[in-house]
Amino acid sequence: MSQVSLRRLAKRFGSFTAVDDVDLDVREGELVALLGPSGCGKTTTLRMIAGFIAASGGRILIGDQDVTDLPPYRRNTGMVFQGYALFPHMTVNQNVAFGLEMRKVPRAEIGPRVAEALRLVQLDHLGERMPRQLSGGQQQRVALARALVIRPEVFLLDEPLSNLDAKLRLTVRVEIRQLQQALGLTTVFVTHDQEEALTLADRLVVMSQGKVQQIGTPTELYERPANHFVADFIGRSNFLAGTVSAPGRFRSRGGLDIAFADDGAGPRGEGVLAIRPEKASLEAGTDAGTGANRFPGTVVFVTYLGAATEVRVRLASGEEVTVTRHNATPLDDPRHAAGDLAPGNPVTVVWPPAAGLLLAPPPA
Amino acid sequence: MSVAFEEAAGGRRRSVAPALVGPATILVVLVLVLPMAILFRYSLNQFVPGQFMVEAVTIANYVRFFTDIYYINVLWTTVQVAIACTVISLVLAFPVAYFLARTTSRFKSILVILAVFPLMVGNVVRAAGWMVVLGNDGVVNAVLRWIGLVEEPVKLLYTPTAVIIGIIAVVLPYMILTLQSVLEGIDYSVEEAALNLGAKPSTTFFRIVLPLAMPGVVAGTVLVFILCMNAYATPVLLGGPQFKMMAPALYDQIARSTNWPFGAALAFVLMATTLTLTIVSTTVMQRRMRR
């Protein structure tokens, strides 16, 4: 296993820039997820690492080797395709053996290695089947075995779970992570599903319009989003537009005077304050009370989600915020969220200053 | 009873379907099946010069065909030309079909139409074009003389080569379109997977693309082979009077010699040969594919 480095990697199609000077280091044995909406350049980046698309600029290094100019078949990457791309005219064994044959591995060695790879994905009993005789999940595992058996320097996964049903997706997700950790695979994973990325990856690369927005661990991305796009794309946020009136004070357009933890890093003047819905809480009634950031309002809409209840509240300023309450108590407990809330109820929304994160306003 | 087809409430009456297919079926039976049956019956009749046709049940016409060196040669020429044209058109069509199947160019639909167009124009008109290109005063000879490569015109028209060129041009569009439709169905990511696993482009072609395109290769080969075996206008116009293939020979028997029984036998020898060779080659190709 080797590390992968992208240095100012770029891809332009005519005047359109699909990937814009991406810098990234994937450490040995690390799983990095490329995450972003469709058309953000994540798949193009992955396909450049595999060599299916020639880079317009920048370099790609796998280990110590510059592979930028090598065709796909000279790079030692193992890719799992979105639709699996199994060879429909070959048995499972033949599919898995293909990469070994191409590497001129002696025949005597191919059999055992294929068997071992299939054992790894628990398919050793299905070697003689044709791909079309397998279920989606099984095909997925064949694709994994086929990519792994060649002992690639880098493991590449292009939305490998998107063709599976929801239940199976969770199981396969765990299996991929276990395999990756057990074998210490340097892995690049493309997905548009943030939950998938957050649960699987050591680090995430959030991309938008060809540019890297932020690179970081799941916690960093969720708790300290670098900009409005990341805060909006990862998880959910309430955004209040306004201006910084004084250090640590934010005045929203509707006129709320909000205290926030000001580390001086955020912008001055125009800005956006992001508050995660679960970091705010609700109190019944509109008592002024004491403490920072207490804003009275009216319940507009209640969504019961089982583990939590989402409450949309219109504040006196006219701005709306969503608050998530966890249904941690039994239903007959008076503190249960769903018990006492209905549209029209007066409530007070409260959040600690540290919950507000000041960000630059999104580009118009 | 299991119902294969769900009928909506107040469903359609069963008698509708026969009424819909009836007219077309009756027409095809009357205009194709019945005449073919009669033709076959006549191939067993006897031809007595001066008496035209005499009722009989004899295989004499077939025996005559296979004992007459002239007709054996006609059949042999036809088979040779058909095989040559089929193989060459397969080799030429594959890259074009692959290009059409994989290109994302906006000219793709224009290119497909350009392939269909000559096919629609008809064989006679295209044969006329080749006569102009290959004739003694034709384009090729004019160019050769202009370059100074030859003094006297090279005989190109009225040769077997001219017929082969003409037939290949006729059948190429069919081969291209058949292969293209199958190649379109092969997911490009399968080729990428092979490249990713270390297969060179040539290996990817022979191990992945070609085996997966085999149904198209078989279909195209069969279609084109049948068309080649039955070619009429091209051999008549480009082959000259000495050169005979089966379809023109059949026409001569009926129109010029008015020997119906022998002509009928000729028709069925032609169809039977085509069918046999088609089945044999398909089986061979499919066995190859399975290995």
Add this chain to the structure above:
Amino acid sequence: MTIDIARHWRRWALHAVVVLVYLFILTPVIFIGWISFFSNEIIAFPPDGYTLRWFSNVWEQRVFARGFVMSLQVAFISMLIGVSLGTLAAIAIVRYRFPGRDTLNMLLLSPLIVPGIVAGTALYIFYIQIDNYLEWRLQATLEGLVLAHVMLTIPWTVRLVSASLVGIDRSVEDAAMNLGANRWTTFRRVTFPMMRAGLVAAALFSFITSFENLELSLLLVGPGRTTLPIAILQYLEFKVDPTIAAVSLIQIVLIGVLMLITDRFVKLSRVV
């Protein structure tokens, strides 16, 4: 960059083959068109000059004018009958389950497989025997040719219309009935418009197959009652000159225009 060099080389080679094959296919059509404007009657390259007089010459040659009209008549009538019969059959085959459905489908497609010259021979003998026994003359008549050509156009219609019917999502019809349309209205307002692409394609292919047909018609025509392709063939057996090139160009242009018109209704690249 090495990837690019290898890739470009392969792509360049592929493009070169594509261009050459296209040139090869189009060569006869291009040259016959060019020659129809040559001023000298004996073809020689390069020509002394250009003229349009061969096109007027074509109309003076009665065979071609009559052949053209005959071909148009046959193709048009055969198209009308063939498309009607074929469409009805396609509806039955796609939408109904009845015993022998697959066999029937094969039967209706069989005219594509039987060699034209063989079918023509069989029909010629059949027509002559009908005349002998029933005294109903079909050989070398418009009706006889039309009958033969309808048989030829049915498989095209069945194939193309079936394909367009299979592609129609049945739930769309269910939606129409759910909104209160009865079966006939559903067919007229929903199903039929969705079949239109297939029908236009079927009409075009039927017309063209009939118009340019040679082998099947060869024995079914008579002196003075000849189709255009046969008139051209008979002339070509005798000589090639700008007149015949002009006739050919007329046929080429007619078919080209028909294809372009059709392409406005249905993308030809999708139906073929």
